[in-house]
Amino acid sequence: MKKLVTSPRNVRKSTDDLADLQLRADIAARGLLQNLVVRKAKRGKFEVEAGGRRLAALQALAEEGTLPAAHEVTCLVIEGEESEVREASLAENFQRLAMNPADEAQAFAAIIEAGASVEDVARRFGLTVRFVEGRLRLASLAPCVFEALAEGAITLDMAKAYGAISDIERQAHVHAELQDAWYQITPDTIRRMVLDATVRGSDPRAVLVGRDAYLAAGGRIERELFDDDASESWIDVALLEDLAHKVMDEAAEKAALEYGLAWVRPTLGNYVSHDLVEGLNRLPCEPAPLTEQEAQELGELEADYDRVAAVLEDEDSDEDEVAKAEQELVAIDRAMRALNDRPPVLAEELKAEAGAFLVLSRNGEPSLVPQYYTETEVITDDDGAIEAVEESGGTKPKGSSLSQRLLDELAMQRRDILAIHLANDPALALDFMVFTLADADGHDWRAKKASTLVGSDASGPIAGFEAKDAPASAALAEFAGALDESWRSGTSQVERFETFRGLSDEARSAWLGHVVSRTLIASLACEGERSVPLHEVLGGLLEVETAHWWRPTAANYFDRVAKARTLEALDAVGGPELVSRYAGSKKAELASAAERIFSGDFIGEAGTKERALAWVPQMMRFSDLDDTPPGAQLEQDAGHQAVIAEQAA
Numbered sequence: 001m002k003k004l005v006t007s008p009r010n011v012r013k014s015t016d017d018l019a020d021l022q023l024r025a026d027i028a029a030r031g032l033l034q035n036l037v038v039r040k041a042k043r044g045k046f047e048v049e050a051g052g053r054r055l056a057a058l059q060a061l062a063e064e065g066t067l068p069a070a071h072e073v074t075c076l077v078i079e080g081e082e083s084e085v086r087e088a089s090l091a092e093n094f095q096r097l098a099m100n101p102a103d104e105a106q107a108f109a110a111i112i113e114a115g116a117s118v119e120d121v122a123r124r125f126g127l128t129v130r131f132v133e134g135r136l137r138l139a140s141l142a143p144c145v146f147e148a149l150a151e152g153a154i155t156l157d158m159a160k161a162y163g164a165i166s167d168i169e170r171q172a173h174v175h176a177e178l179q180d181a182w183y184q185i186t187p188d189t190i191r192r193m194v195l196d197a198t199v200r201g202s203d204p205r206a207v208l209v210g211r212d213a214y215l216a217a218g219g220r221i222e223r224e225l226f227d228d229d230a231s232e233s234w235i236d237v238a239l240l241e242d243l244a245h246k247v248m249d250e251a252a253e254k255a256a257l258e259y260g261l262a263w264v265r266p267t268l269g270n271y272v273s274h275d276l277v278e279g280l281n282r283l284p285c286e287p288a289p290l291t292e293q294e295a296q297e298l299g300e301l302e303a304d305y306d307r308v309a310a311v312l313e314d315e316d317s318d319e320d321e322v323a324k325a326e327q328e329l330v331a332i333d334r335a336m337r338a339l340n341d342r343p344p345v346l347a348e349e350l351k352a353e354a355g356a357f358l359v360l361s362r363n364g365e366p367s368l369v370p371q372y373y374t375e376t377e378v379i380t381d382d383d384g385a386i387e388a389v390e391e392s393g394g395t396k397p398k399g400s401s402l403s404q405r406l407l408d409e410l411a412m413q414r415r416d417i418l419a420i421h422l423a424n425d426p427a428l429a430l431d432f433m434v435f436t437l438a439d440a441d442g443h444d445w446r447a448k449k450a451s452t453l454v455g456s457d458a459s460g461p462i463a464g465f466e467a468k469d470a471p472a473s474a475a476l477a478e479f480a481g482a483l484d485e486s487w488r489s490g491t492s493q494v495e496r497f498e499t500f501r502g503l504s505d506e507a508r509s510a511w512l513g514h515v516v517s518r519t520l521i522a523s524l525a526c527e528g529e530r531s532v533p534l535h536e537v538l539g540g541l542l543e544v545e546t547a548h549w550w551r552p553t554a555a556n557y558f559d560r561v562a563k564a565r566t567l568e569a570l571d572a573v574g575g576p577e578l579v580s581r582y583a584g585s586k587k588a589e590l591a592s593a594a595e596r597i598f599s600g601d602f603i604g605e606a607g608t609k610e611r612a613l614a615w616v617p618q619m620m621r622f623s624d625l626d627d628t629p630p631g632a633q634l635e636q637d638a639g640h641q642a643v644i645a646e647q648a649a
Helices: 017-030 052-063 082-094 101-113 118-125 129-139 143-151 156-162 168-180 187-195 204-209 211-216 237-259 292-313 319-340 404-423 426-439 471-481 493-501 505-517 533-542 563-582 587-598 606-614 632-636 638-648
Strands: 004-006 036-040 046-050 075-077 263-266 281-283 354-360 366-368 372-374 377-380 386-389
Touching: 004 052, 017 052, 046 052, 101 118, 101 129, 101 143, 101 156, 118 129, 129 143, 129 156, 143 156, 143 168, 156 168, 156 187, 168 187, 168 237, 187 237, 204 211, 204 237, 204 354, 211 237, 237 263, 237 354, 237 366, 281 404, 292 319, 404 426, 404 471, 404 505, 404 533, 426 505, 426 533, 471 505, 563 587, 563 606, 587 606
Parallel strands: 004 046, 036 075, 263 354
Antiparallel strands: 036 046, 281 372, 354 366, 354 372, 377 386
């Protein structure tokens, strides 16, 4: 191995840190399975034309003492002109095909059947136990589904959807039903069908299609003696899905014309799932401003509210006056909500690029979700104006701009970090709750809400989004799971209340922290619609360190931002030397490398590691309002980012 050196002609110039670690683990477990391709050089050396990653792995294993320095390596010696050698290197790297997940599943299953454990397989191949277990679950799919995955007829996500149940006969039945489907099949469609053996007449899909249309198309219905139209069972789920898709497609076309949108995409779900908005950017919209008449009406309602509330506060008011006042307050509150809770309005100039989703409501009616998306990148200019920019041309986004989707995801994850801290500080939660309830008297209806604080969960700007494996989200789930729920066994509200009052101070304090923390609105430390200044105060009081709870990865950050922003982050922790090392990498390779660096799992100076582990985007931090105002850091870095952008180009 001492005679081997990397060839300057090797065509592979970039690599992936995680894949390199997996390769190193594989060689350590089984040795080198594929020889290196080398060419004679001066002074008895051999230049590795193909197999540079394998050579680097061998050298790393030798440095750590796993292999001897004089370890023998099998090589294929080639000769020829430099162009021919370079061509051989390209062919060796280019003519590779990633393994199909089905092949991986069969291979892992065979190894485990031979006596190895899941942990053994994960260690030998440098993988996570979770990854291996996921592939093993694929091996237990119905044969027809597994074959479709092996042939590439279905995606990995579709195969996982079939695995939502362990009944392989049901999997096979649904797979056969979907062979003639004309509409686009999604993982949600498959998951819904494998879980539904039959559909009730009250199902939203059944209501949408209608009983007559379903029967006319050949659909079958089973009806028990006491069944009515709502409880009867519709047997042909695939046919019902087919008919429902056609109705929704027609409704989507009408909605696109009615609202002047570029597109409207239908879904049979009652919310817009993560799969549907993957790759899209959300267009921020604000409710239409109040007209003079509406503003005047709102002022009158507020005055009426104060007048009627005074009746309730007056101890001399009789019961009839109090009852009448309570009814009036309900009507006034409803009228005020009607004025304030208005759907967002999309600017006319954005409609040519904008689209929306048509969901199927629980009552079986197509409903357009008032949230708009674009397939192009969304940027905001210095005046706050929004524009959509094609990725292939046009104005490049400034360093301070991120996609709306990413901003929303970061805001929801940051909300969970603040929530777990607030949940563990019941004294602060109590103060926050009492203040919020006291301050919610309508005197300042323009104030930005910091929480929902009526007890319900704050859903967040993205329906169905989950920060998978995020420590804060997992800690919140663990916190909720540890609550004392013994009081729920009461058969009446009075009994449950009395039992709840009998809990220890610690148990009731935990419930206080829980119910308050779950109301927090998603926010970021930036200017604009995601800014909630009160959250900065809470974060400062709780001394929240975001870096302990959230680390940037390729999936949740680096793959989603411009290359220049990733290089800017590298510069912050490692300076120009670290930037120059990765400036020539492609975006995907750079994102993968950045994930490793900011997880602290890389070879480098202690100071660089420490800074990497402490780094998070400025907007994810919590700071007092006396600190640098939100957005200031972005302005300070604007000049520096121009230099980074040049290196990224």
